[in-house]
Amino acid sequence: MIAILFSAAIMIAAVVFSFYNAEKSSKLYVWNKGHLLRFTFIFGVLEILTFFTGYIPKALIPISLFAVLLSILSDGFCALLCLVLLVSYYGILNPTDALTSACLLLGGAVSVAAFSEVELTGDLRPRIIAFMCGDFICSGLAFISHSGEGMLTFMLLSLIRVIASGFIVFAVLKVMADRYFFEDRDFYEEICDPENEYLMAMESASKAAYNRALHDAYLSEKLAEAMGYDVLFVKAGAYYLNAKKYELFNGVKLPVRFKRLLSLLWNNERDVSDDKNYDMMLKKQAALIRFTDMYIMAVLYSFKKNGNATPEYGKLTEVVVKKKIKEGDKLFTLFSLNELNKLKAACKAEKKYYEFLRRQ
Known part of the structure; x- marks a missing residue:
């Protein structure tokens, strides 16, 4: 015994x-x-x-x-x-x-x-x-x-x-x-309001950064919905993708999960495959937000190159993803084939938004 x-x-x-x-x-x-x-x-x-x-x-x-x-x-x-x-x-x-x-x-x-x-x-x-x-x-x-x-x-x-x-x-x-994951919904809804104090501070610092944040948030929301991701969470991350230098959240106690998302976005972390601080869904959401920002830049570049042309938006999706993988960003390898197909279909469906971008 x-x-x-x-x-x-x-x-x-x-x-x-x-x-x-x-x-x-x-x-x-x-x-x-x-x-x-x-x-x-x-x-x-x-x-x-x-x-x-x-x-x-x-x-x-x-x-x-x-x-x-x-x-x-x-x-x-x-x-x-x-x-x-x-x-x-x-x-x-x-x-x-x-x-x-x-x-x-x-x-x-x-x-x-x-x-x-x-x-x-x-x-x-x-x-x-x-x-x-x-x-x-x-x-x-x-x-x-x-x-x-x-x-x-x-x-x-x-x-x-x-x-x-x-x-x-x-x-x-x-x-x-x-x-x-869902106890902080009120916070996410607050920071997704285009007239909240953080975005207003960003607009005061840089009108261009504010407009870019609006575009990132809009398209990220549409793509996250198509992919079955947490729409509000992805949208919140997209608003603040390029906000690190403006120090908007200094002294603010952020939800742990949102803080980790910003860490992935702001520090451009490319390989966190063995770190369970970042679960698979969080990595995919970060990759989607990065993709959205780069995709919008690619669409704007194609308009600048030939203002009358209509890009093949599905093909452009593949180009952006392959470019990020080639750069060594392993987060983009996490998308399944089914998710990539959903991503391409969702990008193709936003033609009215692209025409709005063309007029900017």
């Missing part, structure tokens, strides 16, 4: 250290920064619940759900360590049931993989469905070792657990998204 407790203490210390190390190396999801105590508390609660899994039907053991929750609240490696520890507890309590332990470990690993790069602002349904399907399949494997229930009862209980787990995961992700 002493050896078991000592081993458990070492594993718990390893879990806490992995969280701390992930935070220091910027591998944690951004919404978990500074929340070691929250993670430790929830992990402790799940540990206690795991000790009672030996008293419920095997089909209802929610280890995969625990693994997903821990993955959302930390990172993949930390969640896997937690999973190994939780399954070890089950194995200690049920030493003759090695096959079930193996199935729980497999199901948990599949679940962690499904949420390895979760984006709270993206479409969560494919990940949740993948998690539920993987969990249900692993439940089928666990049926081999079950005793006491018929196959129909076992699979029905498994289905109930998987569906309940899916709803719980969705609810947790929704709460995290609302708390981290």
Whole structure:
């Protein structure tokens, strides 16, 4: 017993250290920064619940759900360590049931993989469905070792657990998204007002910069809507893409996510692929804003070169993206082929706006 407790203490210390190390190396999801105590508390609660899994039907053991929750609240490696520890507890309590332990470990690993790069602002349904399907399949494997229930009862209980787990995961992700990404909507609406104090200060400093910000914001809004991105957030970033030198936000406490977007835009960071301070959606939004600014400049240049010509706007989209990639801007490699097609279609659809630009 002493050896078991000592081993458990070492594993718990390893879990806490992995969280701390992930935070220091910027591998944690951004919404978990500074929340070691929250993670430790929830992990402790799940540990206690795991000790009672030996008293419920095997089909209802929610280890995969625990693994997903821990993955959302930390990172993949930390969640896997937690999973190994939780399954070890089950194995200690049920030493003759090695096959079930193996199935729980497999199901948990599949679940962690499904949420390895979760984006709270993206479409969560494919990940949740993948998690539920993987969990249900692993439940089928666990049926081999079950005793006491018929196959129909076992699979029905498994289905109930998987569906309940899916709803719980969705609810947790929704709460995290609302708390981290959408609680600052009033601020974004305020700074997107063309007559707010920050844009008025920009106009006073440079009328040209103000007009450019208006154009960037308009087209970014249209493209973000077509791409399925957070329209208000992208529009806010586009307004202040070229505002660094005007020091508009000195002394202003900005939302963390918006501050990181400005860091990507103002510092021209091109490769943050391993830094989870910048999630995938944030990088794509920054790339879209940069694209919009460069695309407008390309359209204006084509008008200046030949005022009567009508550029091939779809082809111009490809030229701008390829140019940025050639310059070494890896953010532009994040767009999928489907997103690039949406981008081209959205650019083509703004012909009336381009005619307005032509008259400027």
